Amino acid sequence: MVGVRASKAHRDEGIALVVLMSCSALFVIAIALILGFLAFNGTRLFWGDHYSPLKFLFGTDWDGFGGHYGAATFIAGSLVATGMAIAIGGPLGVAIGVFFSELAPKRVATAFKPAIEVLVGIPSVVYGWLGLTLLVPAIATVFHLPDGDGLLAAGIVLSIMILPTVISLSEDALRVVPNSLREGSAALGATRWETITKVLLPSASSGIAVAVILGVARAIGETLAVQLVLGNAAILPTSLLKPAAALTSEIVMDMGDAPDGSGFKHALFAMAFLLLLISMGLILLIRLALRRRT
């Protein structure tokens, strides 16, 4: 009787193993296909249309139907908008994370945490629409401009969008710091501020770095909200108040209607591939940060 049950259990385990393994295999294959597809189409501009990669990366002359595929304006726009999002959202997010993990009374924390989680769930088109109807006219009024579209608007919208990620991850990073460190610091006569800046933040630094890097990844890949407030003008950004364009917004505007097989389409694929390389680079950075911790 016992033997029968054991063999049945063995068989079930075997089935479960096969099912789970084929699920993971399917997933790995899907990822490999996506990477392969993007790598093939994303480099076609260079080996198929013989367009110089240097001109693509550093050229500013963009004319999809005219055979000019310099993407530097979009790369610069993406980097500046993301940089602004991190400059505003990074410190603010970490500060709020510190507040929730170290200072907030329990009741305040339980009231505000769900609000932050709601922020994650708001669709990006809503952020973009709010930016377009409230933020852009406000910027125009404050700076006496005819139009408020541009990098400042995009940076502000993005900084709000990455806040939930940065807040919850940096809070988690602080929470796993052992209490003995807090107590030891207090025993040495350190104030709360000294404990936070000299003990807690340094020991949670790799976790906080991960929080910020994930914020960067979120910001650089964001499309819809950016497209609505950035102005989408393929001009190198010389001022935060001028319209600019980003990799994602250019792809979404022209991908549908750029003719298949044209250099125009291949250039858009190359921009998508570049975005993929950037986010893979960011994931590598996260791995490095986490390895340093352990």
Place this chain on the structure above:
Amino acid sequence: MSRSARLAAIALAAAIAPSAAFADTSISAAGSTALQPLVQAAADEYQQKNSDVKISVTGGGSRTGLSLVSSKAVDLGDSDILAPDGTNGLVDHKVAVIGFSVVVNPAAGVKGLSKKQVQDIFTLKVTNWKDVGGKDQQITVINRPASSGTRAVFMKTLMGSIDTLPPTLTEDATGTVVQKVAQTAGAVSYASFSGTHNASGVSELAIDGAAATEDNVMTGKYPFWSYEHIYTNGPPSKDIAKFIAFLQEDTAVFKKTGYIQIRDMKVTENNR
């Protein structure tokens, strides 16, 4: 099979039969979202009158429609633009005319422009409305993306020999363009009549003295218009030809959707 099961099967067959037996023609259309409302409205009416025909209409964009019809994935490819040279076997059916207007924010203080002035504004040679008879107000130019059908019509009908525009603010949908023009002092852009005729907070400009109206499009006084095309792969079958003819002649649907019938046009593309 038990008796009740047999009865149920008969009842089911009877319920399915009418649609299966009579829907012996199905037509699929895809492409231009500018043309989609007209094709959809005509299809609805056509199906009511011909219960044996089933028509499905989807969007996707002009170039998508063209590529779907060349690969025979759909029967009808709706397009704002002519099929590119070298697309073999596609047959063009001009089904309607659609008008576009140059729209400005009222702060510009102009009611109309000449073609030359439009060209100077969109190439950024003129940057203040006072230089073209308006108020002292900076001009903010808003374009559609390079791949847009509306932009293609704008370039072809108003920009003369100019074939590239300097980069400016760009919005990729008619609705967003109209909203931006309404909200930005001194803004100027272009969009189809259906997006601009009833929009608040924007004014449609006359071009060379002709107001942006359907009548002026028909008589050829107003230049900013384009044919809407339905493409078939090879000559259309009898059923498809019948539907296309119905769509072209269905005055009620045209009235309801705001397009212009080809037969009302007193000019053609060549003498606009």
